Amino acid sequence: MTSAHGIASDLDRVGMTLAGVLATSMADARRRQADADYEQGLRNVSAAGRAMQAVTRQRAALQASVDEAAALRAEVARLQRELATARTETATVRAETARMRTRALRAEGLVLRAARSA
Numbered sequence: 001m002t003s004a005h006g007i008a009s010d011l012d013r014v015g016m017t018l019a020g021v022l023a024t025s026m027a028d029a030r031r032r033q034a035d036a037d038y039e040q041g042l043r044n045v046s047a048a049g050r051a052m053q054a055v056t057r058q059r060a061a062l063q064a065s066v067d068e069a070a071a072l073r074a075e076v077a078r079l080q081r082e083l084a085t086a087r088t089e090t091a092t093v094r095a096e097t098a099r100m101r102t103r104a105l106r107a108e109g110l111v112l113r114a115a116r117s118a
Helices: 004-117
Strands: none
Touching: none
16 A cells, blocks of 8 residues: 555656656747747848848849930930931021022023023
8 A cells, every 4th residue: 555655755756757848848849939930030031131132123223224214315315406407407408499499590580581682
């Protein structure tokens, strides 16, 4: 027969064993959670790094677009100046052509008058 003291000692021993197992299990769980938190932190840093790279690429693309737009505006301004110059030259040539036509008509009139008088 086992005495009350023996039963209490056995229960204490079982309780201590269970407490040790529980403490070990909790320590393992904390370690696993710490490892998981560390891994998640690495993934977060990696994701943040990828996001920063994407933002950097987008900024570079935006700047390239802005630069291209500025170059196109400069090209349009140059072409508008050339068009204005060409229009001025065309107007000058048309005016000269009109003067030459007028002179030719006068000369033709003089020739006809001279032919009639002769």
